[in-house]
Amino acid sequence: MKKLFVFTAAIFLLLSCQKETRPNIIFIMSDDHAEKAISAYDSTLLKTPNIDRLATEGIRFENSYITNSICAPSRAVLLTGKYSHINGKRDNRDTFNPDQMTFPKLLQEAGYQTAVIGKWHLKSTPVGFDDWRVLKGQGRYYNPLFYVNGDTVKYEGYTTDLITDFALEFLDNRDKDKPFCLLFHHKAPHRNWMPAPRHIGMFKDTKFPLPETFYDDYKTREKTAGTQDMEVKNMYSGYDMKIHFLEGEREMNTGGGRSTNFDGTNSWKNVYSALTPEQKEVFDSYYDQVNEEYRNANLSGKELEEWKYQRYMEDYLACIVSVDENIGRVLDYLEDNKLDKNTIVVYTSDQGFYLGEHGWFDKRWMYEESFKSPLLIRYPKKIKPGRVDDKFVMNLDFAPTFLDYAGVDIPEDVQGISLRSIFEEKDEPWRESMYYHFYAYPAWHDVPKHDGIRNKQFKLIHYYEIGVWELFDLENDPHELKNVHEDGEYARVRHSMEIKYYDIREEYEVED
Numbered sequence: 001m002k003k004l005f006v007f008t009a010a011i012f013l014l015l016s017c018q019k020e021t022r023p024n025i026i027f028i029m030s031d032d033h034a035e036k037a038i039s040a041y042d043s044t045l046l047k048t049p050n051i052d053r054l055a056t057e058g059i060r061f062e063n064s065y066i067t068n069s070i071c072a073p074s075r076a077v078l079l080t081g082k083y084s085h086i087n088g089k090r091d092n093r094d095t096f097n098p099d100q101m102t103f104p105k106l107l108q109e110a111g112y113q114t115a116v117i118g119k120w121h122l123k124s125t126p127v128g129f130d131d132w133r134v135l136k137g138q139g140r141y142y143n144p145l146f147y148v149n150g151d152t153v154k155y156e157g158y159t160t161d162l163i164t165d166f167a168l169e170f171l172d173n174r175d176k177d178k179p180f181c182l183l184f185h186h187k188a189p190h191r192n193w194m195p196a197p198r199h200i201g202m203f204k205d206t207k208f209p210l211p212e213t214f215y216d217d218y219k220t221r222e223k224t225a226g227t228q229d230m231e232v233k234n235m236y237s238g239y240d241m242k243i244h245f246l247e248g249e250r251e252m253n254t255g256g257g258r259s260t261n262f263d264g265t266n267s268w269k270n271v272y273s274a275l276t277p278e279q280k281e282v283f284d285s286y287y288d289q290v291n292e293e294y295r296n297a298n299l300s301g302k303e304l305e306e307w308k309y310q311r312y313m314e315d316y317l318a319c320i321v322s323v324d325e326n327i328g329r330v331l332d333y334l335e336d337n338k339l340d341k342n343t344i345v346v347y348t349s350d351q352g353f354y355l356g357e358h359g360w361f362d363k364r365w366m367y368e369e370s371f372k373s374p375l376l377i378r379y380p381k382k383i384k385p386g387r388v389d390d391k392f393v394m395n396l397d398f399a400p401t402f403l404d405y406a407g408v409d410i411p412e413d414v415q416g417i418s419l420r421s422i423f424e425e426k427d428e429p430w431r432e433s434m435y436y437h438f439y440a441y442p443a444w445h446d447v448p449k450h451d452g453i454r455n456k457q458f459k460l461i462h463y464y465e466i467g468v469w470e471l472f473d474l475e476n477d478p479h480e481l482k483n484v485h486e487d488g489e490y491a492r493v494r495h496s497m498e499i500k501y502y503d504i505r506e507e508y509e510v511e512d
């Protein structure tokens with residue numbers, strides 16, 4: 001009897017020890033958050049003290065990239081660890097096939113408690129989650145509709161705060177005997193940049209510096225960068241800038257919606273009218289003044305363009321301030337509940353974003369600002385604080401990393417690599433080039449389909465439907481302003497990059 005007791009106790013101890021070694025995971029992803037709008041990367045624009053904690057206490061990646069820089073496809077890559085042509089979600093219009101392998105499904109099978117809260121955008125119902133509360137479609141900034149485990153529910157309030165309330169609720173109510181994996185996905189700072197009441201107007205006295213490439217003339221890239229519809233100067237005065245139209249006035253800008261039937265005239269009116277009277281009051285208390293200044297100044301040309309850029313930065317950055325505050329709430333919760341040591345906390349974005357570079361907003365291109373995304377990870381058990389790493393990591397790598405640390409076999413067809421060797425500073429070989437593929441055309445912002453390869457010094461891009469190639473020497477031209485594909489001096493580089501491009505397509509089984 002005594003032996004049996006000792007045996008049972010030993011098994012129990014073993015199991016509970018095992019449980020403890022499996023880390024919890026909180027994967028925080030915001031929508032369209034550019035690297036330079038995080039002060040751990042660059043403190044010119046704003047301060048993000050809470051997000052920065054992850055860099056101070058963990059690792060900051062300087063070269064984190066996305067395989068396909070658009071929202072829903074990026075999320076499908078996260079879940080599967082596979083490129084879009086393999087997981088089937090090439091652009092926002094495709095429906096994600098929920099029958100395929102995803103890392104949350106495998107974690108759930110392995111005994112993890114799994115949840116997704118916030119933006120989802122994959123069209124099919126979340127599978128592999130014990131709990132899910134996801135925004136309907138793109139989601140609204142105020143008074144959003146959520147799908148809650150099957151029902152549609154409308155909540156009153158500011159979406160970034162609500163998503164965090166729900167995330168904390170999940171953490172509080174979870175089964176405390178199991179490790180958890182929480183995907184905590186913000187809608188902010190996606191277009192049309194509506195700050196929380198407490199942050200409206202907070203940057204009104206700040207003048208933001210214009211990026212060096214704001215007045216790009218698109219020379220040597222006329223058929224590509226020169227043909228898009230994502231210029232700051234064409235942003236909607238209503239929807240983006242929050243100007244109320246006068247009787248009979250119409251919105252003349254394309255606003256990036258040239259390819260669709262988007263009605264710029266009514267869009268701000270519709271969004272504004274969905275606010276509660278109290279919310280409208282806060283909006284009016286600041287934006288009425290903006291409206292008045294805009295009307296009085298009667299700007300045009302460069303002056304109007306630069307005014308739009310300032311307005312864009314004001315609201316975009318104010319949206320990030322509430323993301324940052326809310327991340328602080330979650331980090332505090334982890335500490336207060338002694339969960340911080342054994343939880344992998346990731347902060348990233350579904351892609352990068354243009355903050356005026358090349359004169360743009362939005363994403364999509366294989367150019368650095370949108371190809372890249374911020375990435376900070378804290379995991380005190382395995383990652384020494386304050387580290388910075390410059391290896392080429394990709395959003396393909398999240399699924400294998402989480403499976404690896406959860407002790408689950410990584411399926412053979414996963415195309416990413418576990419980040420373990422980087423976390424644990426093991427000197428193992430790492431990828432030296434990256435493959436990218438963007439498919440969403442025709443669509444908003446008119447960016448042609450393209451794929452390409454990047455290594456340390458060079459980037460080759462193929463706009464295969466229009467038969468255009470671009471080659472950039474990133475060491476000598478970091479802003480990608482000079483396409484040297486036709487330059488004789490680069491003939492050898494071009495040849496070797498072309499070979500590598502076809503090889504990497506083969507390696508990843510790209511057929512389209």
Ligand code: SGN
Pocket residue numbers: 031032070071072092138190191192239256362444445
């Ligand atoms: C909306 C935006 C676009 C944006 C796409 C895709 N227009 O259509 O500017 O590129 O979403 O964004 S809006 O006027 O409706 O805001 S994504 O993050 O979902 O890929």
Ligand code: CA
Pocket residue numbers: 031032070071190350351
């Ligand atoms: Ca996005």
